[in-house]
Amino acid sequence: MHELSIAQSLLGIVLQEASRHGVSRVTKVAVKIGALASVVPSSLTFSFDLVKEGTVAAEAVLEIEQVPAMGVCHACAAEMDMSGLVAACPACGSKDIELSSGQELYVDHIEAE
Amino acid sequence: MADIEVGRNILEANQSMADQFRQRFAAQGIKVLNLISSPGAGKTSVLEKTLTRLGGRLNCAVIEGDIQTDEDAQRVAACGVPAVQIQTQGACHLDGPMIGEALEALDLEGLELLIIENVGNLVCPVDFDLGEDMKVAVLSVTEGDDKPAKYPALFRAAGVLLVNKIDLLPYIDCDLERIHDTCRTLNPQQKVFDISCRTGEGLKEWVAWLESWVKG
Numbered sequence: 192m193h194e195l196s197i198a199q200s201l202l203g204i205v206l207q208e209a210s211r212h213g214v215s216r217v218t219k220v221a222v223k224i225g226a227l228a229s230v231v232p233s234s235l236t237f238s239f240d241l242v243k244e245g246t247v248a249a250e251a252v253l254e255i256e257q258v259p260a261m262g263v264c265h266a267c268a269a270e271m272d273m274s275g276l277v278a279a280c281p282a283c284g285s286k287d288i289e290l291s292s293g294q295e296l297y298v299d300h301i302e303a304e
Numbered sequence: 305m306a307d308i309e310v311g312r313n314i315l316e317a318n319q320s321m322a323d324q325f326r327q328r329f330a331a332q333g334i335k336v337l338n339l340i341s342s343p344g345a346g347k348t349s350v351l352e353k354t355l356t357r358l359g360g361r362l363n364c365a366v367i368e369g370d371i372q373t374d375e376d377a378q379r380v381a382a383c384g385v386p387a388v389q390i391q392t393q394g395a396c397h398l399d400g401p402m403i404g405e406a407l408e409a410l411d412l413e414g415l416e417l418l419i420i421e422n423v424g425n426l427v428c429p430v431d432f433d434l435g436e437d438m439k440v441a442v443l444s445v446t447e448g449d450d451k452p453a454k455y456p457a458l459f460r461a462a463g464v465l466l467v468n469k470i471d472l473l474p475y476i477d478c479d480l481e482r483i484h485d486t487c488r489t490l491n492p493q494q495k496v497f498d499i500s501c502r503t504g505e506g507l508k509e510w511v512a513w514l515e516s517w518v519k520g
Contacts, residue, residue: 193397193428201314212308222314229427229457276453278489286492290460296431298310 197230197296198238202248204298209247214303217248221302225295226260226274251301260293318432321400325407325435329418335518336418338434340458341442342451343424346468348376349501350442351421355383357511362518367406367420369398376421386410397428403435417518426455438463445469445478452486460490464497466510471500 201222209217220239224230232255239253262273266285271277273293279286313319329336341347348368355364366387368376377389388406390398398420410418420436422429430439441462443451446469452459459465465487473480480498487494495513499506 193431196395196397196399197314197431200317203317204310204312204314208308208310208312212306214306214308218305227457227460229431276456276486276489296315297313300310301308303306303308 194230194234195238195242198235198242201235201239201298202242202246205248205251205301206246208298208301209303212303215247217251217301217303219254219302220248220251221254221256221299223256223258223295223297223299225258225293227290227293228296230296232257247303256299258292258295261291262288263291264288315431315433318400321404322433322435325400325403326437328412329435329437332412332415334412334415334418336420336434336436336438338429338436338439339419339421339442340426340429340439340462341424341444342426342447345424345442345444345447346501347421347424347442348379350466350468350499351380351419352383353501353504353507354419354511354514355380355385357507358515360384362515363414363416365410365412365415365418367398367403367410367418369402369421369423371395371423392423396423396425397432398422398434399432400434417514426451426458430457430461440464440466442466442468443483445473445480445483446476449479449482449486452483452490456490459487459494462491462494464495464513467496467498469500469502470498470505471503 205220236253243249260273262271264280264285265287267283269280269282271281280288339347364385366380368387368389371392374389377387380387388409390402390406420434439462441458497506497510
């Protein structure tokens with residue numbers, strides 16, 4: 192259940208940005224969460240709704256974009272789905288593959304009035 | 305109506321503390337391990353056996369994370385190694401502020417190896433950098449050979465995997481090769497040691513590797 196601590200960190204960033212830009216009401220918070228980041232979107236939404244109460248983000252809708260787990264082959268530059276277990280590049284068979292996305296956990300933008 | 309570009313890591317506060325710890329550890333020549341497993345895999349037993357076998361050849365200290373009790377810190381202290389217990393009061397992982405507090409209570413002078421034993425949990429601790437040089441995963445064979453595939457984040461991130469309780473292999477349905485294969489797929493560079501804290505098998509090799517890693 193670490194979504195609650197993630198929601199608290201997220202709210203901290205949103206409140207800092209709101210204050211820095213002098214806005215009084217945050218309407219949307221857009222985050223990007225990688226498929227491999229071990230964060231459950233519904234739990235994060237539930238936790239964010241709890242912690243945002245009584246702040247300028249109280250009415251903010253949390254928009255979560257899930258970033259797929261992708262990999263890249265260093266031998267042939269092919270891109271591949273890394274959501275399952277991938278032992279070798281499906282294009283050339285090389286084992287020299289690296290995760291290129293899927294571990295994201297960041298605030299992309301917020302909308303405010 | 306304003307659209308504000310943010311582009312900030314949600315865990316940036318934790319990350320910045322971890323970065324500071326890492327710089328401090330490097331400046332003082334301290335190697336740091338973050339020990340992660342499910343509850344009951346044998347993290348504390350691994351610590352006891354490792355510290356005993358090191359026999360004071362390395363200057364060590366331990367930070368123990370548990371939800372409740374200081375039993376683990378007492379077990380480690382009984383090996384003659386300074387140990388600080390963090391009781392997370394329900395939190396499922398250790399984070400930067402907890403490590404910061406524990407470091408206040410430790411004398412880092414002359415320390416060569418600091419081992420942080422995380423809260424027993426295969427998921428949450430992986431997301432929180434503590435400033436360690438390496439994550440060490442402990443998996444006991446009784447948990448099942450499917451666990452690395454089901455909880456890939458830890459087994460991908462860990463530089464070392466200790467497969468514990470191998471003395472029980474004759475009595476259970478666990479395919480050790482499947483654990484090895486899955487982990488090799490997730491992290492081809494990972495060092496793997498099959499061990500038993502009960503019989504001592506494999507511990508000599510692990511401790512020898514650890515000693516040379518710390519001194520290297």
